[in-house]
Amino acid sequence: MPLNKEIQPGDNDELTRERLQATFDTQQMAAVLWDSDLARKRRELAKKVDKLTVLHDSKDMAFMTREEKLSENARKVVQMFAHMADIVEDPSDYAEVFHLSCNAIGHEGHPLAVHFVMFIPALQAQADDEQKEKWLMPALSLQLIGTYAQTELGHGTNLRALETTATFDKATDEFVIHTPTVTALKWWPGNLGKSSNHAIVSANLIIDGKAYGHHNFMVQIRDENTHKPLKGITVGDIGPKMAYNASDNGFLGFDHHRIPRRNMLMRHAKVDKNGAYTKPSHAKIGYSAMVHVRSVMIGHQGMFLGAASTIAIRYSLVRRQGEIKEGSGEVKILDYQTQQHRLFPQLARAYVFMFAGKEVRELYQKVLNDMEKGETTLLADLHALTSGLKSVVTHLCGAGMEQCRMACGGHGYSRASGIPEIWGVAVGGCTYEGENMVMLLQLARYLMKAVKEAKKGRSLGRLVDYLLLPQDKHSLIGRVPQGEYGPHLAAFEHIARRQIFKVADELAKLQDRGMSKEIAWQKKAVELQRAARLHTRFYLAACFHRKVQSVVDGRIREALADLYHLHLNYELLDMVNYALEDAYLKADQVDFIREDMYRLLETIRPSAISLVDAFEFTDRELRSVLGRRDGHVYENLYKWAKESELNRADVRQADLQTV
Amino acid sequence: MPLNKEIQPGDNDELTRERLQATFDTQQMAAVLWDSDLARKRRELAKKVDKLTVLHDSKDMAFMTREEKLSENARKVVQMFAHMADIVEDPSDYAEVFHLSCNAIGHEGHPLAVHFVMFIPALQAQADDEQKEKWLMPALSLQLIGTYAQTELGHGTNLRALETTATFDKATDEFVIHTPTVTALKWWPGNLGKSSNHAIVSANLIIDGKAYGHHNFMVQIRDENTHKPLKGITVGDIGPKMAYNASDNGFLGFDHHRIPRRNMLMRHAKVDKNGAYTKPSHAKIGYSAMVHVRSVMIGHQGMFLGAASTIAIRYSLVRRQGEIKEGSGEVKILDYQTQQHRLFPQLARAYVFMFAGKEVRELYQKVLNDMEKGETTLLADLHALTSGLKSVVTHLCGAGMEQCRMACGGHGYSRASGIPEIWGVAVGGCTYEGENMVMLLQLARYLMKAVKEAKKGRSLGRLVDYLLLPQDKHSLIGRVPQGEYGPHLAAFEHIARRQIFKVADELAKLQDRGMSKEIAWQKKAVELQRAARLHTRFYLAACFHRKVQSVVDGRIREALADLYHLHLNYELLDMVNYALEDAYLKADQVDFIREDMYRLLETIRPSAISLVDAFEFTDRELRSVLGRRDGHVYENLYKWAKESELNRADVRQADLQTV
Structure with a gap:
């Protein structure tokens, strides 16, 4: 049995050959991504949905009017509830029902979505x-x-x-x-x-x-x-x-x-x-619902980016275009460094966003439990964390999914790719549940409070403990044995801490010069946002680190570590100016980071398909001709196009009349 | 007569007050953006279209099926040609006809688009x-x-x-x-x-x-x-x-x-x-058509970003949200530094992309004239230039328009904002007429050739003359009197030159170690793309500089110079790591650039509406409820929504049946 569990007879040979190179068991990786229990449930419910034709798309939603979309999804949601008990193990398990909905309905919405996600929970909490x-x-x-x-x-x-x-x-x-x-x-x-x-x-x-x-x-x-x-x-x-x-x-x-x-x-x-x-017993009570949605959002955004990565990476192994050496034949477009550099960092982000989603949901559960006991100290931490994550993750997901779409060339632009729709759904998250720019400033407010505490030698919360630590003068990146990435993570920490203290000092200076607190805040708003972003990106890198450390299976850990190291290098380069400004990093170290990043792209290349297969998205769920598991892209693009609404008649009556 | 020519009685007072702060004549600025002759023609044809109801949208295209869209635009294009002679001064003037089409038809396409833009020109050139x-x-x-x-x-x-x-x-x-x-x-x-x-x-x-x-x-x-x-x-x-x-x-x-x-x-x-x-007399003959489309694209992309900036900036002056000082009343969202920082750099890019479009079209004309005389030396330069510009400009436009959309908050997400559609049109440009990643590598190939020539003391073409100049060790930014921006432009040049030579050296080293030329190229592909981007961004900054220098009117030049200086600061910060790596810039200089950027945001703020009004987009052309010239946004959003296809009946039959 091959390690990659997505191989099936009749698949496109190109993909099968890629999958046979797997160095880890894709189902084991799925268990890391989704939790083993949920990963199993997802596989099982997908099989059941396969057999229930009433839950299948009657045609691609891209061919429908809004009227038709509403009717289609009203039909689906009624059927989904009618069959719920036969499909899921636990209808009260939000995650399991969500994945059923991903398969049966997708992400364009349905008439009962807010009823279940907000109306009933609000009744439960506030009535x-x-x-x-x-x-x-x-x-x-x-x-x-x-x-x-x-x-x-x-x-x-x-x-x-x-x-x-x-x-x-x-x-x-x-x-x-x-x-x-x-x-x-x-x-x-x-x-x-x-x-x-x-x-x-x-x-x-x-x-x-x-x-x-x-x-x-x-x-x-x-x-x-x-x-x-x-x-x-x-x-x-x-x-x-x-x-x-x-x-x-x-x-x-x-x-x-x-x-x-x-x-x-x-x-x-x-x-x-x-x-x-x-009046209510305490003011923060309304707060927790929004924090809940945000904590769920992080994981969903990771999933959206994972779906776009899956589509783009699979397609990049089917599509051949151009030659690296003239006369040696066209290569798979994923063999180009430029394509790897476009896609693998997005894949790594999808992984870490899913991990962060899980950490945040666990923290939310802890806060809820605390609140039952009347304890609300962690709520402010959680609020600050989710504000920053919500903003950074939705932004990077939107930009990353666009990269995935463009990496599919012209066909990415077609609705057949499936990316335009999930991209549209994902970027909505930049605005709803708290506009991103405002959210960053909320985290910044928390960070400025934390600086005040840190200056008194106290920590405002576990997530800002690092503000109490002294700054190193020089990074050890490239000065320690190859393969050690501790200094990379330390660089994230250094950069975040430096910007947070720097902007706090600048705020203080403006106020010392007689400026009001509010105007000073306004003058430093962009720098405050930068501080909030850098803090969040440090959190994400550290979260990835914790996840890699927690994995027992050596082969899984190795594959995950490659992605993690790529993430460290790629993100660090994206914010490297902050580390160059105070000479924490030197030019040769930046070159070291770059070279290591390019090396990792090559290392990851053979595992790419198995890393995306590990999401275990079903074709039904991806709704993408380009991202099909079996790799039979071209004939199905043709089939899809023939079903387009404009092909119902060979000749449009209007063409005869007007032109 | 106020300097801002867009003021009309009955407008939203907020916008009128903003417009009365204009420091320059908006029609004069339009003449700089479009050329005075075209600016006048645009105004005149728009008035004529206003009176010709057969050229008006029968309803918003966002409410139509694809069948309806095709029929609507087939109707329009026939009417447009029927009335062409009454509307435009010169039907053979591509730019004039294009602007008529922007008003009457928009950007979603029509049945004769390729017929006129490619089929007939191809016949003319190849039959x-x-x-x-x-x-x-x-x-x-x-x-x-x-x-x-x-x-x-x-x-x-x-x-x-x-x-x-x-x-x-x-x-x-x-x-x-x-x-x-x-x-x-x-x-x-x-x-x-x-x-x-x-x-x-x-x-x-x-x-x-x-x-x-x-x-x-x-x-x-x-x-x-x-x-x-x-x-x-x-x-x-x-x-x-x-x-x-x-x-x-x-x-x-x-x-x-x-x-x-x-x-x-x-x-x-x-x-x-x-x-x-x-066989054809020379191989490059087929080339020029694609170069032509690319040269036209640059200006169009600038126009799209200009349209998105217009929508977002006008709306940001209508929308009030939150207080800077508690109890002092809600402020216009454009008063937030974060909103200015989000939008003004996009506005500056829209300007420079339009200027670059004009320079490139002029160069194209020169190349055509040369080719008539059998002279093709400039064609390679032009190809390299348009390859880089096409790639950098489409990428920055896509990302910039997304910023404009998100800056409109939730309403930006509605099709009523008009941004989703033009964004979709604009980002198509990342792929068609040469995929961006491939285009960057084509420019990189030219640059590597240029390095070889430069090392022999020769220049491959005017656009790479700067490769012959020696590198300065230290930047003069912040070391010269305030208000002098020569050192900023020099920094763009320095950064581009350094990266181009650096990657050339790295390529040579790999080949010295026995690697084939093709594999070395492949290993350095991402770095080569970086070189191509930095070269192009230097070109853009220099183009902006040339434009500012060429303006005679003092008030126009001053307003334009503010945008130019903002552009220099913003873009430089975006690539500042390259200048920090070799200590060309020091930390205090980077802080200087930041502070100057924030200062310029405040300087530009009062002129923001006049700077977007100067594009002189008609409401008919913008197709945006948020971006309406008169600022009456909310009542018209409501009016627009009521026309939505789902509101044709109070109760959907399907709602009664299925739910």
Whole structure:
């Protein structure tokens, strides 16, 4: 049995020969990437989906209108829930259900996505017991389909400026929900436009003329039977987007719409019938939901980049173009150093982003457990970490996936490659759940606090312990025996620490000169972001290091170490100016890093296909003609094209009429 | 009369106040960007298009299926030609007609695009007089609609490997055009799928069993009356792409399809009825068409980035989010340093790319004139220059436009922003007309030749003269009076020269150690690309310098100089490691560059809107709700959304049935 488990009879010979070079067991590597339990579950559920034709794409979504996409995925999601118990081992296991959804539905959205991912969790977290009694069962049985309506046309990031109002009317014991301006329209919530009949609406609570800030309210928006919008409610779809076009992101406006007082979610804050307001026990409570989404996002982004890498690397082993030596025959494009340099660093990033996702989810679980005990100290650490990771990871994923797409040449540009759609989905993450630039500044704020503590010899949290350590003057890269990468990781640490202290000093200097704290912050905002990025990239490198150390199997560890070392070299070169500025690194050391990087590209080359096969994406999940497991690309591109909507008739009637 | 000419009554006050701060005349700046004659023509044709409702979008293309897009743009292009004489001053002026097309049709393609841009020019350049007589008039009068079919499913960049054959049959005086494999299918040609009835087909010429390489053949593919594919011909659309979906890029296969011998385009190479082959007078002849497209591309890419900058900067002056000082009110997002740092460098690039486009088109014209006289020495220079520019400019445009889109937050992700579509169009340029990675290596080859000459004290061409100059040891940045930027430009030159010589030395060393030239090249491919990029970025900076110097009006020159200095600082920081490695720059100088960059962001801030207004894009052309000249963004986003295809009915029938 070959080590690469993706080999099947009838495959493109080129790929089989590549796969026979595997130095490690791809299923064992999958267990490292996904955890062994989940890796097994993914394989098993994929087999079951294969047999259930009701869960198969009726045609490629790229050939569909938005109407058709919505219908297709509504059909799928209903079928998915109908068969859930037969397919997954544990329907309450979020990760397992997610992977079922990747196979059956994909990433363009479906009418119940926000219902399950945000509406029900928000009910669970924010409704009191009586409210749960009332709404949770109907929601679970899909009588009541809900969305979560927070963002408005005029405001996203700055929640305090949301304009929708919920004014308490003591006389009738009701809230009056109102949209005072066009900019106050709820805008963007998923599944709001057409699918949902209820929404949890964020609105500024007003009692006796006093504003209490935004709180959440359960509002029915459409009739349960006719599905028509209720009186006083304006609702619709916000129109086509870059991706996610099977989701009906919507707008929502209220004309003095009345709801019972008890429709305010009252687990934490409360309003009684006399209009007396009780504030939540502590302010950070709302926080954890967003942190949760961010912690899940990191791993998903890694998965998206992994999918794009899989497509590009497999295709680069099928595609031959040009000769390295004239007359010696065309070579696989992955044999070019330039192609390796384009793709392998993205592959390494996909790996480390998945590892970081796992670490962050574990930390989140720990924070949750702590919070149950009333302990919230780690929450600020987690918030800072996820803010930085969310921003750095989504940015690098977007840019990396574009590299993967372009590495596929012209065919990467076709929707048949599958990359344009997942790229569109992935880059949405740069904006939602906290805009990246704002997130970096939130981490920077934490880092500046950490500097203050460090100067007093104290650490603000485990993740910034390294700020207490002294700086080395010179790097040991290239001065220690070949194969030792400790100095590389130390360089990440050095660079991050230097920039963090440097910008802290600069801020202090500006304030010493009489500038206000806010203006100084504004003048150093870009440098603060740089500090946040460098801190995060150090975290990522260290996370990769921890993962490699934790692997027992020698062959897996060796393959992983090659990727890790490539990552160290590549990322270090990308930020090397920071280490050159204070002469921590010398020119010969930079050359050493470069040469070692080029060497590693060659080392990784024979394992490339096995490293991507280890993600174990099914063809059904990848939805890519270029990235097919069997490597039969060209004949299937032709087959795919023939199914395109424009080929339904040989001659377009319009061509005869107008031209 | 205010200096900013875009002010109109009824505009959003925020924008009017911004525009009143203009320090220069926006129409004068437009004359610098477009040339005064073209700037005037653009304004005049836009007014005429405003009055011609047949040239207006019937609805936003984002709401259309591909079928509808094709029909819409077929309608438009017919109307455009019908009214051409009333709208443009000179229908033979490519630039004027292009801008008409930007207003009336946009960038998603139309059924006659390749017909005019490639088919007719190819006929003009490659058909002999008798052939022109036969085909040119029918083509100009649209009896015959043609495309240019070169790329195949299996081969793009490596033209020598194209598989389609044209075998001469002496007995019948015909060529037999044949597609021997699936990978030999013609794939990608624009307008091939549905619209064209003729194609100029690139095929490997075979006479008496001997292959003569690829030549061009005129092939009728569809019946002129029924528009049905002819017997022996398989043709169709290749399916949806990231963008350009109003273009029917197609596939085309031949089953031993016969055409008369005289359908080979015979201006240069010839085959007589006895099968005797005459080769073209010189090999570089086919070259110039591709160089032409590339030289036009540079300016267009600058225009795309300019459009994205216009959208993002205008929107950033309408959008308010967050407070710099608590309680002082929400600020325009362009007031944040982070937003300025995200957008202004893109704006500066848009300017310099447009300037470079103009320089390159002028050089192309000079080369053409020279070629008429049989002089081809400059052609290699031009080819090298356009190869580098094409690659660097398309890459930076793609990344820059993504920054512009993300700078618009969530609404940037909506198709209403207009950026996703033009981004999709622009990034296509990374691949077509020569894949970027390959293009960089072509420039690198030229640079390595130039080093050899330089070592003998000779210059290979004007653009590499600087290789003959000695290297300075230390930069004068920050050591000369403030406001002098000569040392910055010198740093670009220094960095490029150092990397070019460094990689040349490394190549030589590998060969000295016995490595073959080809393998050494392959081992240094990434470093060679770096050399090509640095050379090109030096060219761009120098081009910006030349432009600023050439401006007479003091106020225009001052505004332009600020952008130029920002460009110098920003780009230099992006490549600063190369200058730190050999201690050409010191840490304090890098800090100086940073501080100066942040200072310039503040300087440019009040002029930002006038700098984008100077592009004089009409709303019709921008097709962006966020980028509207009048700044009335929110009410129009709402209006736009209501027109979305999913809002045709309040309730989707499918929602009632499936959920």
